[in-house]
Amino acid sequence: MLNLAFANPPLIEVATPRRVRKKLPPWVKIIHIGACAAMTEYYRGIPCQPLRDAMRLCKNRILPERILAAIESAKDEGWLSSDDGEILKNEIREGVAQ
Numbered sequence: 001m002l003n004l005a006f007a008n009p010p011l012i013e014v015a016t017p018r019r020v021r022k023k024l025p026p027w028v029k030i031i032h033i034g035a036c037a038a039m040t041e042y043y044r045g046i047p048c049q050p051l052r053d054a055m056r057l058c059k060n061r062i063l064p065e066r067i068l069a070a071i072e073s074a075k076d077e078g079w080l081s082s083d084d085g086e087i088l089k090n091e092i093r094e095g096v097a098q
Contacts, residue, residue: 002043002051002074002077002079004070004073004074004077004079005058005062005066005067005069005070005073006066007058007061007062009061010027011027011028011029012027012028012029013029013030013031014028014029014030014031015030015031015032015033015039015049016030016031016032016033017032017033019032039053043079051074051079051080052080052084052087052088055067055070055071055074055088056088056091059091059092059095060095064092064093064095067088067092068089068092068093071085071088071089071092072085
């Protein structure tokens with residue numbers, strides 16, 4: 001959504017506190033979360049999972065170099081604080097070293 005890294009996930013997970021009756025395509029998975037608002041940040045007016053959490057979930061799915069580049073882009077564009085960016089970069093580097 002923020003055009004930070006190329007990713008083509010096979011499944012998109014959408015969290016909602018509400019019941020969804022609409023028929024969705026097989027590549028969309030609904031996750032029911034009661035306290036969804038507490039874990040939500042807004043990007044371009046759209047409620048989303050915090051970027052730092054989404055990047056952590058990509059750690060074993062996307063090449064580390066791409067995540068590190070995405071972190072830098074997110075910091076440059078103001079989507080991610082410098083502190084969060086440094087914490088994420090250290091987490092990614094530690095995962096590569098293991």
